[in-house]
Amino acid sequence: MGAAKQGASDVHIIGRDEGKLAAAKLEIEASSPATSCCTVRTMALNVMDEPAVRSYLKGFPDDSIDHLVTTPGGSARLGNLIANERTCADVRRQLDMKFFAQLAPVLAAGDKIKRGGSITMMSGVLSRRTGRGNDALAISNAAIECAVKCFANDYGYDGRMVRVNALSPGMTLTPVYGESEQMKTYQAKTAAKVPLQRNSIAEEQAHAVLFLMTNTFVTGHVLDCDGGHVVSP
Numbered sequence: 001m002g003a004a005k006q007g008a009s010d011v012h013i014i015g016r017d018e019g020k021l022a023a024a025k026l027e028i029e030a031s032s033p034a035t036s037c038c039t040v041r042t043m044a045l046n047v048m049d050e051p052a053v054r055s056y057l058k059g060f061p062d063d064s065i066d067h068l069v070t071t072p073g074g075s076a077r078l079g080n081l082i083a084n085e086r087t088c089a090d091v092r093r094q095l096d097m098k099f100f101a102q103l104a105p106v107l108a109a110g111d112k113i114k115r116g117g118s119i120t121m122m123s124g125v126l127s128r129r130t131g132r133g134n135d136a137l138a139i140s141n142a143a144i145e146c147a148v149k150c151f152a153n154d155y156g157y158d159g160r161m162v163r164v165n166a167l168s169p170g171m172t173l174t175p176v177y178g179e180s181e182q183m184k185t186y187q188a189k190t191a192a193k194v195p196l197q198r199n200s201i202a203e204e205q206a207h208a209v210l211f212l213m214t215n216t217f218v219t220g221h222v223l224d225c226d227g228g229h230v231v232s233p
Helices: 018-031 050-058 088-112 135-154 181-193 202-214
Strands: 010-015 039-044 065-069 113-122 163-169 222-225
Touching: 010 018, 018 039, 050 088, 065 088, 065 202, 088 113, 088 135, 113 135, 113 202, 135 163, 163 202, 202 222
Parallel strands: 010 039, 065 113, 113 163, 163 222
Antiparallel strands: none
């Protein structure tokens, strides 16, 4: 929606739920300034299905995508890998849900990204403040942050100058967490731990993504938008 507000003329959104995609399409179109018309295209697609992702992106002409943003990040809820006697297959499931689900479009985009364009991936605070009981998710976040440093070189040189970065958000209040009392208690504890004494809202994370999309001298960077989580005592 932030891109539409800034005058983007063509926005593509991908997700598994056609109903949510339709609602998002209407919201984005409504946010577009009266002086510009934003066309919003939707595609119901599971990004864990790499062949489907490649087939979809193959339909775009070379040098036609200005910015690619990847946001998949579900939790497999594996907890403490040792105490819960998890297996490599369990960890692979988490990597599929967060790391490979974002890696697939980044690899498939290839020559579709315009010279001077950008790619923004999504990691999370657990990569550097792991705590206990979030092992596989922390590993997935760390893999994403390492990947953007590699891809900043792979996509940057040879005249391409495509910027690749990651946003590392703190706890952000979105419907994905549900409304259970247990979750509300967890979110309250999380807010109390950070210097700003609150959790983020989605608009703040979107603002950070727009910065990474539009600042033309930032690449290979992990931007923390976490209320001070990584510096908290």
